[in-house]
Amino acid sequence: MKYKNIRSIREDNDMTQQQMAKILNVSQNTYSQYETGKIEWTASTLIKIADYFDVSVDYLLDRTKNKKINHS
Template identity: 90%
Template sequence: MKYRNIRSIREDNDITQQQMAKLLNVSQNTYSQYETGKIEWTATALIKIADYFDVSVDYLLDRKKNKN
């Protein structure tokens, strides 16, 4: 499943896919596949992204409009 808030928050903060891939310890190609919905996000990856951007996992998953 593709979650638009993940890509949006990355782009809003001028972070590249390569930088996110490094944060998650995956290849840029794998990160791209996460972002496009070709492979499912892991809980660990979602938590790392939420912590990095100081937002809730629910926000990343489009379950809440509020970032916290």
């Protein structure tokens, strides 16, 4: 599935797909396929992205507009 917030947060931080791929330890082609929805995101990959940008996984998955993690 394609999630617009993942691409947006990457672009908002002036990062290339190649840079993100390196952070996630995957090829640029694999990252591109994640971003375009050709392959499904794994939970561990989503967590790495959320931790890197200090946002919630729910935000990455377009489940909320609130970027910050709620610590209850």
